[in-house]
Amino acid sequence: MSMDKITRRTDDERRQFCLRKGIDPSQHCCLDMAWFISSPVEWDGQPPNPVIQWISSWNEYRIEISHSGTTAIRISYCPWCGTRLPAPKADLWFETLYKLGYGDPGNDDIPEEFQTDRWWRTQRA
Numbered sequence: 001m002s003m004d005k006i007t008r009r010t011d012d013e014r015r016q017f018c019l020r021k022g023i024d025p026s027q028h029c030c031l032d033m034a035w036f037i038s039s040p041v042e043w044d045g046q047p048p049n050p051v052i053q054w055i056s057s058w059n060e061y062r063i064e065i066s067h068s069g070t071t072a073i074r075i076s077y078c079p080w081c082g083t084r085l086p087a088p089k090a091d092l093w094f095e096t097l098y099k100l101g102y103g104d105p106g107n108d109d110i111p112e113e114f115q116t117d118r119w120w121r122t123q124r125a
Contacts, residue, residue, distance in 0.1 A: 014040070023054075032080035037061070052079075056117040060088035089120050
């Protein structure tokens with residue numbers, strides 16, 4: 001597809017797209033990060049295009065890499081604005097679920113709130 005067929009999205013269009021996908025741009029370091037974790041559509045007819053993975057339950061950002069299949073590596077800085085990203089919460093996720101009595105949180109049927117960012121966003125400090 002030639003570059004002249006790409007529809008440029010305004011910031012407001014990108015923000016609204018993110019919100020429709022359940023990604024609140026104000027909860028990420030920049031609009032570009034929110035846009036690219038929400039599987040943006042750069043031109044009409046394009047399938048979703050996940051550039052960055054965000055594992056909401058762990059607050060972990062990853063970039064997919066090719067390695068005889070698909071895998072991803074965690075990133076520490078935003079590729080667009082350079083902001084240091086928050087420390088992932090994977091260890092805290094496992095610790096919290098173990099304390100709640102789950103023997104294998106990765107395979108157990110865990111509460112729905114632990115499948116999203118809700119559990120850590122509502123924790124009291």
